[in-house]
Amino acid sequence: MHGLISLNTFEKKDIGHYLSLSQEMGKNLFSKFNTHGGKIASTLFFEPSTRTNLSFQAAAQRLGMGTLDYSHATSSSKKGESLQDTLKIVANYSDIIIIRHPKEGTAKMASQICDIPVINAGDGANEHPTQALIDLYTIKKELNKLEGLNICLVGDLKYGRTIHSLLRPLALFNAEITLVSPPQLRLEAKMIDSLKSELGAQISYADSIDASHADVIYMTRMQKERFSSQQEAQALRALCQLTAQMLENAKKEMIILHPLPRLGEIPAEIDSSPHAKYFEQAKNGVPVRMAILHDCLTK
Amino acid sequence: MHGLISLNTFEKKDIGHYLSLSQEMGKNLFSKFNTHGGKIASTLFFEPSTRTNLSFQAAAQRLGMGTLDYSHATSSSKKGESLQDTLKIVANYSDIIIIRHPKEGTAKMASQICDIPVINAGDGANEHPTQALIDLYTIKKELNKLEGLNICLVGDLKYGRTIHSLLRPLALFNAEITLVSPPQLRLEAKMIDSLKSELGAQISYADSIDASHADVIYMTRMQKERFSSQQEAQALRALCQLTAQMLENAKKEMIILHPLPRLGEIPAEIDSSPHAKYFEQAKNGVPVRMAILHDCLTK
């Protein structure tokens, strides 16, 4: 059963396929709303989320589908039901399942026990493939290319599942990747090694954000739980914070992305900068997820 | 971007426009349901509410729209996201936003940062314009006129945002307005003064409800938080409570309204009286809100 669990096996053409379809969806959010009328998309979110859950619901509804929102809090899991049983039951009511879960590998497990397509909306610190496709779509739309980008990834690279899903496609398209993060939030070495050996990825660390060479600065949020004290949090956040001054030497076309929600890592004063594209990026969530839903339902 | 934040700038013709459109919607709740297919209405309620949130969702769905319900409790605001960011994100997924917030002026703020229409579903003690339009629609429908009414407003006039939105239109249509409320829940004097000087409004206080002259008795709920003690609450609530006896001298056509939910201010025994129109009023919420949504989406 076709779904979307990981980008690990994606080739350039697979990404290209999704980006073209997303573009088509973006052109007319309403034109295809009849196609999937009467079908049902169910969101099962075992972690809090606004944007991912709502944007999947928005995408499904724009395709004419109904939506069921499984709320962890008021569910049969209170009655002691296993996750496997819950998944089988909800799959019985639905045409496609979108799942977020704190434990790595849950989406894959779900896809093995459900006989309908399953979309991974984030499994622990592992992957968040639909966000990565949104990021790639936004880059392509804004810069009109994906090949050979200079991209700087900033913040929580260790737990940031978006980063984990995004790195491989970036390497596929021969990006020059610079990483900026506090020591305790660095990418695992084996992930970097594997990208270098498999794809010849160009990845290096820098001590601070240097906007002058970047085509893309990709910011992420660092949760307070990652730090041992308030002081440490403050010190290390300063390292991974963007300032208006940093943008003075930026290339004219450089774009700033962020999967959102943000804390202080992008000050609100930057929102009005022509470089700021993170709200555009959020908006692109709808057509890209329309494309993913449509593709999973028709393959 | 056209929305509905306040009735403060409304002229008679603006009200007339909404009431005609509501009447059309009321005639056939299903006839127009295709018009807005594939579009999405998002409700953002930062205060508990049953009827307003559900009746907006009902109105949107009867127009063929999808709905997203932003639940404050399970949202990214837990992750420290600002209200402004949340609004921008949800606006990116939606075609129209309906917002309720405990702080005055939030709806206006939202309409300034979102590039889609925003409807004020209550901002603190300030305004609740869609409820006021429902009230006016119900009066027009039941009494077949809006001009020169004798109306008695009872209860919490200080914090009652419905009252604040309703007073100006009533004055516009030259109503004779009698107010009944405990001393600490009276309207702010400057609001009365401004209505008198701007529109020549006829507003006066009375010590108790006198049903004999009224065309409309408009009841409101007094929350226990407004009183310093249980005893005070009991004493002052008695003043603002309707009884079957009071209705004996009422005009045959007199109608009783209430924005609901009610506590004891209208005893259940009055529900079967021909004067009781508060459930009709609640029902009118759907066509009036269909009219408002349709109008905001097509202007």
Add this chain to the structure above:
Amino acid sequence: MHGLISLNTFEKKDIGHYLSLSQEMGKNLFSKFNTHGGKIASTLFFEPSTRTNLSFQAAAQRLGMGTLDYSHATSSSKKGESLQDTLKIVANYSDIIIIRHPKEGTAKMASQICDIPVINAGDGANEHPTQALIDLYTIKKELNKLEGLNICLVGDLKYGRTIHSLLRPLALFNAEITLVSPPQLRLEAKMIDSLKSELGAQISYADSIDASHADVIYMTRMQKERFSSQQEAQALRALCQLTAQMLENAKKEMIILHPLPRLGEIPAEIDSSPHAKYFEQAKNGVPVRMAILHDCLTK
């Protein structure tokens, strides 16, 4: 106003009517989705539930309807509103109401004060008629008959409302009924007496599950609240638990049902048995509830 509160007055032909209509819905879940476009089904669940609430929402959406989900937690009942008022208001926004409530008789009460159809989705330990129709539909579909079945009902027969709704139809179709339950969870004697005297029902108790003669083994969950201690729970649950070994002497066609969620009464290893039909049963919830909704809305 036609609704579905109880199966108590149902004759064989009424059940046959629902099963035929369910079969038609099951053949093509999407074909009829336009029929009820623009109409609204509201679910009012005053007890936690996943499957019943979601499967009603799925059924309504597959018929093209919109859905409103009244969440007890964030509602006006917090403001002190009576259940009666809440029901009247929600009915004003809706075309049909589906209610679950911990108190017996609530669905009937609701049907008396609402002027739209009301469906009972469980009222205390009383009835759960739509689940019973799903059970009957599943039996008919799997065994191709309803008449003269040998059926064994296991577990919490005292509080199990599904059992209470299912017994009478089983007796109508001349089932031979065996009951297995801990002493404190037995059916009330007067219920058995009434089925015997009214319908000549064949009902008897057994000490343990004997799969060798059964056409249907119907398992139910026993909640820990029903037992005085952990030890008691363990001992009595063993009595009402299915094992793979028990199935060795079973008839080839025998089916195992369970309204779900389950705890340990059916071990996961049985899921792959050809006898296991409880997930099929859950899946049948959608077409059967589509049939019920359609029927209530068109009668």
